[in-house]
Amino acid sequence: APFLHSAAVAHGKAWFGSELDTFSGEQYDQAFMTVWNDSRIFGSTTPGNTMKWEFVEPQQNTFNFSQGMQTVALSKATGKDAHLRCHNLVWHEELPSWVVYQPYDSWTNITLAAAMINHITKTVRGFGSNCYSWDVVNEAIDDNAQWRNTIFYQYMGKYYIPIAFAAAQAAVKSIGADIKLVYNDYNIEFPGAKQQKAVELVQLIKQYGIKIDGVGFESHFVFGETPGASAQMQAMQSFTSLGLNMYQTELDVRFPSLPPTPATLAQQASDYYNTIQACMKTPACQGMTVWDFDDAYSWVPSTFAGQGDACLYWANLTRKPAYEAVYQAITDV
Numbered sequence: 302a303p304f305l306h307s308a309a310v311a312h313g314k315a316w317f318g319s320e321l322d323t324f325s326g327e328q329y330d331q332a333f334m335t336v337w338n339d340s341r342i343f344g345s346t347t348p349g350n351t352m353k354w355e356f357v358e359p360q361q362n363t364f365n366f367s368q369g370m371q372t373v374a375l376s377k378a379t380g381k382d383a384h385l386r387c388h389n390l391v392w393h394e395e396l397p398s399w400v401v402y403q404p405y406d407s408w409t410n411i412t413l414a415a416a417m418i419n420h421i422t423k424t425v426r427g428f429g430s431n432c433y434s435w436d437v438v439n440e441a442i443d444d445n446a447q448w449r450n451t452i453f454y455q456y457m458g459k460y461y462i463p464i465a466f467a468a469a470q471a472a473v474k475s476i477g478a479d480i481k482l483v484y485n486d487y488n489i490e491f492p493g494a495k496q497q498k499a500v501e502l503v504q505l506i507k508q509y510g511i512k513i514d515g516v517g518f519e520s521h522f523v524f525g526e527t528p529g530a531s532a533q534m535q536a537m538q539s540f541t542s543l544g545l546n547m548y549q550t551e552l553d554v555r556f557p558s559l560p561p562t563p564a565t566l567a568q569q570a571s572d573y574y575n576t577i578q579a580c581m582k583t584p585a586c587q588g589m590t591v592w593d594f595d596d597a598y599s600w601v602p603s604t605f606a607g608q609g610d611a612c613l614y615w616a617n618l619t620r621k622p623a624y625e626a627v628y629q630a631i632t633d634v
């Protein structure tokens with residue numbers, strides 16, 4: 302039977318995985334968990350929300366790891382604990398109000414830097430070596446390939462990025478763990494201005510001698526507009542040539558209008574096929590993760606009205622042609 306994770310490992314990759322969002326209660330859905338639990342299909346996971354700043358440090362210097370630890374326990378119970386992708390430390394979304402809604406002048410670059418470093422340090426130590434990797438900074442580049450104008454950028458300029466990686470590096474060292482530090486973003490999966498800006502970001506960190514181990518290609522694609530395998534491999538090459546690992550971290554291929562037809566489902570399948578081939582044919586690409594596998598829990602419909610069916614499984618947990626295509630792409634090497 303076409304087991305994606307077993308096949309990926311058999312063909313030299315570390316994992317094929319799926320995100321899990323315990324905040325939306327997926328763990329209580331027996332039918333869903335029967336598939337997610339199967340470590341032959343999914344050998345790694347990423348928490349969809351519960352390790353984000355809003356959840357982990359709801360009040361300043363008050364930490365709550367309990368929700369994130371649910372995903373740790375579930376990944377341990379289902380043989381996914383060797384490659385738990387922890388997500389994320391510094392991002393402009395899902396920030397607690399005490400970070401965002403401060404009277405404009407109450408933060409200074411020093412106090413916000415201290416708060417950010419404190420969050421990173423205590424969160425890395427809190428989850429410890431349960432994490433295989435951390436998405437240290439997420440989506441720091443906007444779609445005009447400029448530094449995204451986040452609160453961190455407003456106070457520290459682009460330097461919050463190397464500061465964040467340095468803090469994560471020190472925290473990882475302080476617990477004697479070997480945790481990979483990753484920059485994670487979307488629309489950098491093909492050659493272009495944003496991908497080039499991400500290369501600049503990596504060099505900004507490296508120029509200070511600070512640890513960065515890899516780049517995450519989120520890979521949130523639109524059917525029929527998905528970059529081809531060679532374009533994705535070219536983009537990966539621009540980072541692997543700097544000695545970095547690659548990860549496909551949040552793969553899905555959505556339909557901008559519904560319902561799909563047999564023809565558009567076939568196109569979606571080849572979009573998934575090309576994307577997985579890019580990782581399979583890039584030695585430094587370690588693993589592939591889908592951002593949920595079940596349309597019933599996909600983030601797409603609540604974010605893009607009228608769009609959806611982006612996952613490998615329909616909401617009734619039957620497989621789409623894309624599932625077979627992914628298996629083919631893994632074994633076609």
Ligand SMILES: OC[C@H]1CNC[C@@H](O)[C@@H]1O[C@@H]1O[C@H](CO)[C@@H](O[C@@H]2O[C@H](CO)[C@@H](O[C@@H]3O[C@H](CO)[C@@H](O)[C@H](O)[C@H]3O)[C@H](O)[C@H]2O)[C@H](O)[C@H]1O
Nearest residue numbers: 322324325349350355388394395439519521551592600604
């Ligand atoms: O946006 C898709 C990807 C893009 N890359 C980074 C990755 O982290 C991101 O994941 C998505 O990131 C989204 C936030 O941008 C998440 O969506 C948030 O998910 C949160 C937890 O369910 C929601 O927050 C809760 O909303 C509830 C009411 O709707 C409130 O009661 C809760 O207090 C609030 O926490 C937010 O409204 C909702 O916007 C999605 O579940 C999650 O899948």
